[in-house]
Amino acid sequence: MKPAAAALLAVLLCVACASLVPGAEKVFVTKNPADVAGCKALGMVKSDTRGGLFGDVSGDASIEIRNEVVGLGGNTLFVSTGTGGFHKEAGMAYSCGGAK
Numbered sequence: 498m499k500p501a502a503a504a505l506l507a508v509l510l511c512v513a514c515a516s517l518v519p520g521a522e523k524v525f526v527t528k529n530p531a532d533v534a535g536c537k538a539l540g541m542v543k544s545d546t547r548g549g550l551f552g553d554v555s556g557d558a559s560i561e562i563r564n565e566v567v568g569l570g571g572n573t574l575f576v577s578t579g580t581g582g583f584h585k586e587a588g589m590a591y592s593c594g595g596a597k
Contacts, residue, residue: 521563525573525593532573536591539569543587566590 527533542565566574571590578587 518564518567520567524563524566528576533575533591536593539571539590542590
């Protein structure tokens with residue numbers, strides 16, 4: 498098998514392994530500071546996986562960072578760094594009164 502094909506296969510297998518913890522699918526993701534006004538900041542979260550190609554938190558990056566938000570007891574993620582593509586995603590986990 499050629500090295501490029503082997504690398505692609507490894508990436509595809511890793512993507513299939515990532516899964517959301519219970520509640521992570523409900524995490525509201527925003528880049529708008531007004532969405533977290535009045536919410537309780539819980540702590541910084543980051544993904545060790547690169548984000549989506551269109552400036553969003555997507556794929557494994559989304560799974561990792563949403564799981565971290567839930568682990569801190571949060572329900573909202575304010576994305577503060579990373580624009581997808583070659584950047585890793587990071588932000589602040591918040592607990593907001595109601596689900597957004």
